[in-house]
Amino acid sequence: xxxxxxxxxxxxxxxxxxxxxxxxxxxxKNEPGVVFSTNYQYMCSQAGQDIIKQAIAEHKLTGIVVCSxxxxxxxxxxxxxxxxxxxxxxxxxxxxxxxQCSWVHKDMPIGTEKAIILGKAAVxxxxxxxxxxxxxxxxxxxxxxxGGGIAGIQTALxxxxxxxxxxxxxxxxxxxxxxxxxxKTFPTLDCAACILTPKMVDVAQNDKIRIFSYSEVTDxxxxxxxxxxxxxxxxxxxxxxxxxxxxxxxxxxxxxxxPNEFNLGMDNRRAIYIPFAQAVPKVATIDPNYxxxxxxxxxxxxxxVCTAGAIDYKQxxxxxxxxxxxxxxxxxxxxxxxxxxxxxxxxxxxDVITSLEFERLTNAAGPTAGKLLRPSDGKHPHTIVFVxxxxxxxxxxxxxxxxxxxKICCMYTAxxxxxxxxxxxxxxxxxxYIDVRTPxxxxxxxxxxxxxxxxxxxxxxxxxKVTPEGDKLKVQASDLLTNKQMHIDADLVVLAAAIxxxxxxxxxxxxxxxxxxxxxxxxxxxxxxxxxxxxxAGVFLSGTCQGPKDIPETVSQAGAAASKxxxxxxxxxxxGNPCVAHSDEWMCNGCSSCERVCPYGAITYEDKEFRMPxxxxxxxxxxxxxxxxxxxxxxxxxxxxxxxMDLRGFASSQIMAEVDAICK
Amino acid sequence: xxxxxxxxxxxxxxxxxxxxxxxxxxxxxxxxYPADVKIIRVxxxxxxxxxxxxxxxxxxxxxxIICGCHPGDCHYTSGNYFTRRRMAxxxxxxxxxxxxxxxxxxxxxxxxxxxxxxATMNDFTEKVAALGENKxxxxxxxxx
Amino acid sequence: MDKNNKYLQEExxxxxxxxxxxxxxxxxxxxxxxxxxxxxxxPHQFVSMVKNGDIERLLNSQSLYRCLSCFACIDRCPRSVExxxxxxxxxxxxxxxxxxxxxxxxxxxxxxxxxxPQQAIVSAFRKYSK
Numbered sequence: 005x006x007x008x009x010x011x012x013x014x015x016x017x018x019x020x021x022x023x024x025x026x027x028x029x030x031x032x033k034n035e036p037g038v039v040f041s042t043n044y045q046y047m048c049s050q051a052g053q054d055i056i057k058q059a060i061a062e063h064k065l066t067g068i069v070v071c072s073x074x075x076x077x078x079x080x081x082x083x084x085x086x087x088x089x090x091x092x093x094x095x096x097x098x099x100x101x102x103x104q105c106s107w108v109h110k111d112m113p114i115g116t117e118k119a120i121i122l123g124k125a126a127v128x129x130x131x132x133x134x135x136x137x138x139x140x141x142x143x144x145x146x147x148x149x150x151g152g153g154i155a156g157i158q159t160a161l162x163x164x165x166x167x168x169x170x171x172x173x174x175x176x177x178x179x180x181x182x183x184x185x186x187x188k189t190f191p192t193l194d195c196a197a198c199i200l201t202p203k204m205v206d207v208a209q210n211d212k213i214r215i216f217s218y219s220e221v222t223d224x225x226x227x228x229x230x231x232x233x234x235x236x237x238x239x240x241x242x243x244x245x246x247x248x249x250x251x252x253x254x255x256x257x258x259x260x261x262x263p264n265e266f267n268l269g270m271d272n273r274r275a276i277y278i279p280f281a282q283a284v285p286k287v288a289t290i291d292p293n294y295x296x297x298x299x300x301x302x303x304x305x306x307x308x309v310c311t312a313g314a315i316d317y318k319q320x321x322x323x324x325x326x327x328x329x330x331x332x333x334x335x336x337x338x339x340x341x342x343x344x345x346x347x348x349x350x351x352x353x354x355d356v357i358t359s360l361e362f363e364r365l366t367n368a369a370g371p372t373a374g375k376l377l378r379p380s381d382g383k384h385p386h387t388i389v390f391v392x393x394x395x396x397x398x399x400x401x402x403x404x405x406x407x408x409x410x411k412i413c414c415m416y417t418a419x420x421x422x423x424x425x426x427x428x429x430x431x432x433x434x435x436x437y438i439d440v441r442t443p444x445x446x447x448x449x450x451x452x453x454x455x456x457x458x459x460x461x462x463x464x465x466x467x468x469k470v471t472p473e474g475d476k477l478k479v480q481a482s483d484l485l486t487n488k489q490m491h492i493d494a495d496l497v498v499l500a501a502a503i504x505x506x507x508x509x510x511x512x513x514x515x516x517x518x519x520x521x522x523x524x525x526x527x528x529x530x531x532x533x534x535x536x537x538x539x540x541a542g543v544f545l546s547g548t549c550q551g552p553k554d555i556p557e558t559v560s561q562a563g564a565a566a567s568k569x570x571x572x573x574x575x576x577x578x579x580g581n582p583c584v585a586h587s588d589e590w591m592c593n594g595c596s597s598c599e600r601v602c603p604y605g606a607i608t609y610e611d612k613e614f615r616m617p618x619x620x621x622x623x624x625x626x627x628x629x630x631x632x633x634x635x636x637x638x639x640x641x642x643x644x645x646x647x648x649m650d651l652r653g654f655a656s657s658q659i660m661a662e663v664d665a666i667c668k
Numbered sequence: 669x670x671x672x673x674x675x676x677x678x679x680x681x682x683x684x685x686x687x688x689x690x691x692x693x694x695x696x697x698x699x700x701y702p703a704d705v706k707i708i709r710v711x712x713x714x715x716x717x718x719x720x721x722x723x724x725x726x727x728x729x730x731x732x733i734i735c736g737c738h739p740g741d742c743h744y745t746s747g748n749y750f751t752r753r754r755m756a757x758x759x760x761x762x763x764x765x766x767x768x769x770x771x772x773x774x775x776x777x778x779x780x781x782x783x784x785x786x787a788t789m790n791d792f793t794e795k796v797a798a799l800g801e802n803k804x805x806x807x808x809x810x811x812x
Numbered sequence: 813m814d815k816n817n818k819y820l821q822e823e824x825x826x827x828x829x830x831x832x833x834x835x836x837x838x839x840x841x842x843x844x845x846x847x848x849x850x851x852x853x854x855p856h857q858f859v860s861m862v863k864n865g866d867i868e869r870l871l872n873s874q875s876l877y878r879c880l881s882c883f884a885c886i887d888r889c890p891r892s893v894e895x896x897x898x899x900x901x902x903x904x905x906x907x908x909x910x911x912x913x914x915x916x917x918x919x920x921x922x923x924x925x926x927x928x929p930q931q932a933i934v935s936a937f938r939k940y941s942k
Contacts, residue, residue, distance in 0.1 A: 074692045103695030118703040399892040438838040468844025482843035489848040521780045603745040637744035638715030666706045667727030
């Protein structure tokens with residue numbers, strides 16, 4: 005028989021406000037096995053934990069029930085408390101009387117009644133608990149970073165700095181991500197390339213870092229400390245180790261009409277290309293959709309001009325399998341499509357552009373060599389209208405945009421407006437805003453400078469309609485402060501498009517079994533206390549894959565993710581989850597039902613000799629669970645027809661006992 | 669409290685990774701749902717043995733709901749698919765035994781769907797309450 | 813908010829099914845409105861005046877009859893607030909009052925010409941007749 009202690013937490017008034025904690029601890033006193041029951045204001049505080057430790061020693065408790073907040077919150081805390089008092093940590097059960105009782109019910113008697121029942125269920129379960137010891141698994145001391153933008157780069161550099169090898173998988177031919185496309189960065193206005201490209205070179209030169217560019221993760225198996233990852237390296241038809249990046253082929257290639265995605269299709273590149281001058285790795289890539297040689301077998305110019313002999317038209321996609329201890333997701337973002345916003349005439353006029361396109365237009369390495377010229381006729385625009393919140397902060401019923409604030413648009417629009425006025429004082433710049441959101445160091449000062457020093461016309465209101473007419477764009481907008489409708493003849497309209505997670509994130513999340521929110525941003529293990537970890541152990545989050553962020557935030561999150569990875573990889577062994585399946589060898593009949601449902605392949609069969617009751621020996625086929633591989637889902641326990649398979653920590657008898665306690 | 673007022677007894681099995689977290693989120697957001705719902709935490713919805721459901725009905729539960737991650741989002745890759753198949757079979761058998769379909773349900777609730785959790789529980793409780801007490805499968809020997 | 817305004821506000825919200833609290837005051841409805849210059853109170857003001865229970869001023873305004881019911885504001889509102897439905901509801905309140913017709917149905921045929929689209933005629937009947 006267990007000797008159980010019950011500890012009811014008030015959680016200040018969070019629980020005590022709706023649940024009569026005294027009544028709960030009194031009621032549970034009479035449950036079978038309970039020898040001690042008390043309540044305290046804050047069980048999780050040091051004083052509360054001391055009460056538990058003292059009670060364990062004084063009453064020789066063999067199990068404890070804490071009626072408090074969700075086990076997702078403090079189960080680990082109370083397990084540590086129990087362990088410190090010499091009790092097996094798996095003899096602790098939590099009755100969730102906060103999130104699932106006091107916070108969702110308003111009526112005191114009803115809340116108290118439910119809390120008592122939940123407490124009884126927990127007591128019934130502890131009565132059947134057994135001490136468990138977690139197994140240990142080794143850690144593969146190598147990290148994988150998925151995505152080679154500033155987030156991925158910073159994470160990889162920080163992990164490598166601690167001495168652990170890192171691989172970066174980037175789906176584009178070069179690392180650098182969105183930041184490589186930017187011109188200047190707010191609020192300091194230093195040029196993005198000047199601060200990013202040295203980091204890219206650091207990555208290339210770091211012997212702890214390998215870059216798999218033009219590659220994708222296609223399969224992930226395993227678990228924290230021991231992931232088996234398959235990486236698909238797309239054929240780039242150029243031998244990466246031979247190509248010197250001289251760029252001769254990219255000048256001679258006769259196929260000149262390929263939209264240049266690095267400049268967002270605003271100019272053309274060749275079929276063989278290096279995305280930009282500072283690309284890492286600086287290796288040419290052949291675009292199979294446009295290369296005449298690959299499509300028709302006739303051409304071969306690049307191969308002829310390549311003095312290094314790096315061109316290989318017969319290259320095939322390559323699959324690489326590698327083991328990793330930790331995975332960092334840094335898949336980043338994209339601006340949303342403007343297709344659903346007909347009112348801004350984005351598809352009708354070349355002179356309506358997104359902010360990222362504007363970024364390329366003002367970039368010295370962009371299609372206009374940094375001169376601000378209209379995409380349609382190459383003329384200098386004199387009136388520019390910026391529209392904020394295009395597709396951000398939309399109602400979910402509108403089905404057009406995103407519900408969230410994209411966070412970066414206010415600041416980059418202020419930057420664009422300011423830089424335009426600085427370079428071309430003869431331009432009129434209008435910014436239509438709903439709210440200007442500038443929380444950040446030196447952010448509001450920056451925005452005020454745009455208004456006060458650079459005389460950017462900030463208008464509180466929204467653009468309703470853009471109509472191309474001749475070479476002008478007729479902009480109809482509202483000015484809410486003067487309560488007027490405005491009509492502006494603009495030369496250029498710039499839309500601050502909302503940002504959304506990269507499309508590759510959703511399938512990746514499925515592979516990693518990491519959870520996502522309804523907007524396809526990865527969810528963190530805890531929104532405040534564990535912001536860079538995914539709820540899936542061993543998977544970490546860096547950058548905008550977790551939510552909209554600017555560069556300083558991304559870099560600090562990248563560093564945080566790296567430190568979490570380093571903390572994991574620095575361990576030689578990981579203590580596993582002891583709540584795993586196990587088979588009763590006398591009941592198992594070797595039918596293979598469990599093996600077929602196990603998603604991890606943790607179950608194998610062996611022939612074992614048994615001494616039978618009649619003193620003969622018999623060889624029987626029985627299931628054996630590898631506790632290091634088993635993740636404890638319990639699928640096998642239900643599939644087992646003979647009831648031999650059971651799950652530690654969540655045994656059938658324990659769940660039955662809970663059902664019985666609830667249904668009493 | 670009135671003693672004669674009929675209150676349904678509902679057992680909810682919630683998977684640890686999605687639905688239990690969804691229920692916590694409903695709590696964090698203070699979204700009310702009836703106290704008749706009692707949640708049992710399981711590692712995955714596929715841990716729910718049909719025996720547990722039968723046991724609950726035998727012991728006098730009026731409704732049983734199983735909540736798991738959305739298809740494709742299972743923390744254990746495929747557990748919720750097993751749940752879906754097993755429960756489809758079980759529920760049709762229960763229907764044959766006279767346990768109405770409205771008393772049983774499998775619902776997908778993600779960790780981000782606190783509102784959906786509360787709405788589901790409100791709806792389910794309402795439907796079960798409309799059916800009244802479960803008498804078909806209740807084992808009178810268990811009655812106290 | 814006085815009693816009458818409160819009653820009218822509830823009635824308008826019930827009739828239109830609009831929740832003006834969803835409005836984030838971006839002004840896109842007014843930016844998009846083709847009849848803006850004709851109106852005393854503009855679409856975004858309709859939303860905020862209904863939200864604040866300032867109904868009587870709206871009821872007496874000619875703005876009610878300047879709205880073309882083109883629904884551009886409904887189409888473009890990022891928050892799905894649907895200002896045109898509010899205008900419609902206020903208009904209904906006005907014309908349902910005894911003798912409060914802006915004009916009678918008999919006045920409509922005179923104002924018609926061949927170029928007026930069918931939708932406008934239907935809309936005019938809906939607007940001006942009981």
